[in-house]
Amino acid sequence: MIRVAICDDDSSFLDKLEGVLKRKFFDYDVAVVVDKFETGINLLKNIENDKKIYDVIFLDLEMPAIHGFDVAKRLRELPNQSFLLIFLTYRSSEAPEGYEYSAFRFLLKGRFAEDIDKTINAIVVKFNFVEESNNNIKLGFNNNGVDDTLSVNKKDIIYFIKQKDRYVRVKTIYCEQGLYTKSLEFYKNELNDNSFEIFLRNHLINMEHIITFERGSCILTGGIEIAMGASKKTQEECKKIYMNYLTERIL
Numbered sequence: 001m002i003r004v005a006i007c008d009d010d011s012s013f014l015d016k017l018e019g020v021l022k023r024k025f026f027d028y029d030v031a032v033v034v035d036k037f038e039t040g041i042n043l044l045k046n047i048e049n050d051k052k053i054y055d056v057i058f059l060d061l062e063m064p065a066i067h068g069f070d071v072a073k074r075l076r077e078l079p080n081q082s083f084l085l086i087f088l089t090y091r092s093s094e095a096p097e098g099y100e101y102s103a104f105r106f107l108l109k110g111r112f113a114e115d116i117d118k119t120i121n122a123i124v125v126k127f128n129f130v131e132e133s134n135n136n137i138k139l140g141f142n143n144n145g146v147d148d149t150l151s152v153n154k155k156d157i158i159y160f161i162k163q164k165d166r167y168v169r170v171k172t173i174y175c176e177q178g179l180y181t182k183s184l185e186f187y188k189n190e191l192n193d194n195s196f197e198i199f200l201r202n203h204l205i206n207m208e209h210i211i212t213f214e215r216g217s218c219i220l221t222g223g224i225e226i227a228m229g230a231s232k233k234t235q236e237e238c239k240k241i242y243m244n245y246l247t248e249r250i251l
Contacts (some may be wrong), residue, residue, distance in 0.1 A: 001030075001031040002033075002056065002123070003053065003056075004054060004056045005047075005058070007057070007068075009039065009063045010060070015036075017058065018034045020116055024116070024117070024120045025124075028120075028124050028129055030129050035054075039063065039064075040059070040067075047078065053083075056104075057083050059088065061087055061094060068087060068088075069101065076102065085102060087105075089109065090108065090109050090110050092108060094106075099246050104122070105122060125155065135153050136151055137152060137153075137190065139151075139152065152172055152174075154195070155206075156172045156173045157170060157196075158173060158220055158221055158224065162203075166181055173222070184202070195207050195208050195245075199218065199226065199241065213228075216235060218242075
């Protein structure tokens, strides 16, 4: 079962999105419970006071009384809350600020029919309700003098790192494995997936596993920290790579 909250001051859009979510998740054989809120204040009360827990929150940005970003900020400050945050808006230009609150997606209302299927598919894949097809890659390594391969789904790869001895290691959500000595550009080409970008010259990171940036580090799934160094310029360059990726994802 998946628990969903929708917050939007447009009651007709609330009903429309609720109906679409129920139909689409039914197609994936996933039970869904939907709660609707017409103000950000009511959503916050429901979570802060009633201790409701959601897996996914669809949050409109342009609402009276309290802006969606302000609601998101308060939600992210709450303890013991882990949810996918999907912003609803007519303006893609708001994406850079939205991703400061670890947004999972932006759903553009102006092209709702085009984007809703991709958004729901991303949700069910994220929660492992379904596996994406043809998304595995085989990575070669030497196993005690014998050629061997690691077969892994691309979405499960967190990063590759080129170490000081020039060997490359891959970190997945399940394991860590040394690979053949190849350039990060080689592995990026093998992946053929724009979710992977080279950071700091020695990391090839899956952008989908970035949680946030804080204290000069890039925080990944599982709390993994990749230090970006003391240079503010380098830190900003890393953030820019990530923001460019997120912006292109919704365009």
